[in-house]
Amino acid sequence: MTTPGGGSARTRVLFCIPQLERGGPDAVFFNLLGSIDRERFEPILVVTDRTGGYLDELPDDVEVVFTDPGRYPVVSLIRIVRRLRPDVVLATLRMNTTAAAARPLFPRHTALICRVANNISGDLSQQRRSGNNLKTRAIALSYRTMLLLADLVIAQSASMRDDIERTYGLRIARKVMSMPNPVDAERIERRAALGFDEQPTIGSPQLVSVGRLGYQKGYDLLLPAFARLRADHPDARLWLVGDGPDRDALDAQATDLGIRASIDLVGFVDNPAPYVAAADLYVCSSRYEGFSNALAESVALGTPAVAPRGAGAGDEIIAAGDGILVDVATEPALLDAMTRALTADPPFDPDHIRASCRQRFSVDSVARRYETAILDAARRRSPARHSS
Numbered sequence: 001m002t003t004p005g006g007g008s009a010r011t012r013v014l015f016c017i018p019q020l021e022r023g024g025p026d027a028v029f030f031n032l033l034g035s036i037d038r039e040r041f042e043p044i045l046v047v048t049d050r051t052g053g054y055l056d057e058l059p060d061d062v063e064v065v066f067t068d069p070g071r072y073p074v075v076s077l078i079r080i081v082r083r084l085r086p087d088v089v090l091a092t093l094r095m096n097t098t099a100a101a102a103r104p105l106f107p108r109h110t111a112l113i114c115r116v117a118n119n120i121s122g123d124l125s126q127q128r129r130s131g132n133n134l135k136t137r138a139i140a141l142s143y144r145t146m147l148l149l150a151d152l153v154i155a156q157s158a159s160m161r162d163d164i165e166r167t168y169g170l171r172i173a174r175k176v177m178s179m180p181n182p183v184d185a186e187r188i189e190r191r192a193a194l195g196f197d198e199q200p201t202i203g204s205p206q207l208v209s210v211g212r213l214g215y216q217k218g219y220d221l222l223l224p225a226f227a228r229l230r231a232d233h234p235d236a237r238l239w240l241v242g243d244g245p246d247r248d249a250l251d252a253q254a255t256d257l258g259i260r261a262s263i264d265l266v267g268f269v270d271n272p273a274p275y276v277a278a279a280d281l282y283v284c285s286s287r288y289e290g291f292s293n294a295l296a297e298s299v300a301l302g303t304p305a306v307a308p309r310g311a312g313a314g315d316e317i318i319a320a321g322d323g324i325l326v327d328v329a330t331e332p333a334l335l336d337a338m339t340r341a342l343t344a345d346p347p348f349d350p351d352h353i354r355a356s357c358r359q360r361f362s363v364d365s366v367a368r369r370y371e372t373a374i375l376d377a378a379r380r381r382s383p384a385r386h387s388s
Contacts, residue, residue: 010042011386012086013374014065016077016095019049020058022270024293025092025117030054031182033062035367041374046080046095048073053270074101081106087378087386093117100146111381113373114150119311121163122288126215147172152377154179154370156291157316159309177373180316181291182366185300185358192273192301200264200275203237205342208279208303210272210294211286213244213265218285218329220246220253225285225334227257233342236262238283241275243268277301281341285329289313299357302350306337319360322353 015033020026029045036043044063047055048070055064065084068076077098081089085107091099092115103112120143127136147153147168153176155161165173207226211217219240226238240250240263247265254260266275272294276282282298284307289295295317298305305323307314314325324341326333341348379386 010038010040011088011374011378012042012044012084013088013090014044014046014081014084014086016046016089016091016099018094019047020045020052020054021049022053025115026052026054027184027293028115028181029092030058031184031363032367032370034059035182035363037367037371041371044084044086046077072098072101074098078102078105081110086110087382088113088374090115090374096146096150097142100142100149103149109382109385111151111377112149113152113154113377114146115154116156116160116164116290118290119160119163119288119313121167122216122311125288129215144168150175151381152177152373154373156181157289157313159311159313159316160290163311179369179373180361180366181293181296182363183293183296183300183357183361184363185354185361188273188297188300191271192277194271194274196274196278197269200239200266201237202278203262204235205233205280206237206239206278207281207283207338208239208241208275208298209283209285210241210276210297211284211292212242213240213246213250215246216287216289217242217244218287219250221329221331222283222285222334223250223253223257223259223263225331225338226263227259228331228335229338230259230262232339237264238262239264239266239275239279241266241269241272273297273301276303279303281306281338282323283334283338284308284312284314285334286312287329291316296357296361299353300361302354304341304344304348304350304353306334306341308333319356321348322356323348 015029017029033043046065048067065080067073088111089099090113096114127139155176155178158178161176161178164176230236254263276298282303282305284295288311295307307318308326308329309315318325324337326337
């Protein structure tokens with residue numbers, strides 16, 4: 001930015017996230033904190049959880065500030081922002097709600113960017129399934145408040161931006177910017193090379209999916225499709241890497257379908273990359289996504305994939321030659337796509353898939369796009385302070 005006296009100074013940015021564990025939005029912020037241009041920006045991390053897989057790996061010049069404990073530390077964040085007086089607060093996950101609640105007491109020059117972590121209408125639909133109407137209304141209100149108070153909103157895909165426009169109208173959609181997540185392909189390859197903690201049974205072909213075992217990921221659709229796939233591929237196996245509330249139900253469903261012996265419910269593992277690298281096909285069966293980091297990591301490792309377009313956002317990640325897209329994740333569509341992917345002639349080229357990922361999602365290229373967004377939000381909020 002340019003100070004009123006004409007001297008230049010770095011744009012101070014608070015990256016606000018509940019914790020900095022492995023994977024997902026945590027990996028996005030970790031990558032951005034390491035790659036943002038230090039000559040133009042001063043990044044500061046604000047977290048609540050004092051433990052996390054990435055905290056010890058942050059660059060030495062990143063200041064870490066901890067909020068008071070609590071799920072929504074609004075008062076604590078207000079104190080931090082008023083003390084540090086940043087040009088921009090960039091928030092994600094629960095910190096979106098926290099920052100929106102704190103927004104009226106930010107310094108006047110401080111802009112707020114909210115990074116939305118998931119497809120909003122899909123998230124609200126899942127909340128309605130829980131039957132807790134009061135909680136659903138509260139979440140819907142928090143989304144609307146956040147979108148209204150943010151100076152800029154980052155959606156991880158064009159489908160997320162379209163969903164916001166359909167749900168909230170053009171006025172809010174005008175301040176939404178579509179931005180993919182960065183993918184550190186070299187780091188993912190190094191983690192894949194570490195190998196398995198315990199060598200799993202490998203099928204022929206071997207399929208894999210990584211994600212929380214819950215409604216969003218659509219594994220209840222994938223299992224019957226996989227059962228039908230085994231008619232032509234009797235030695236096929238499926239690894240489901242992750243844990244979640246539907247584990248027991250999926251275990252029972254696999255048993256009812258007669259495929260339990262061919263399904264590995266691997267559970268949560270700190271490093272899923274060896275499973276993805278060893279598979280012949282990655283399958284994303286999600287009903288909705290923001291930007292599937294697990295799917296993007298499969299592309300980084302050269303593993304062909306099946307994924308849904310639209311709300312599933314697979315078409316944001318799977319380019320021509322990377323795999324097979326379906327319009328919606330249904331049992332027949334997944335079966336057809338998996339069959340075509342496994343019998344593709346010529347087969348998919350892992351080198352092409354890896355190069356596709358590096359070209360579109362490299363950490364440096366996405367970090368430059370975030371830098372543009374940060375400066376744009378700062379100038380919108382305080383044109384004189386950020387004049388060139």
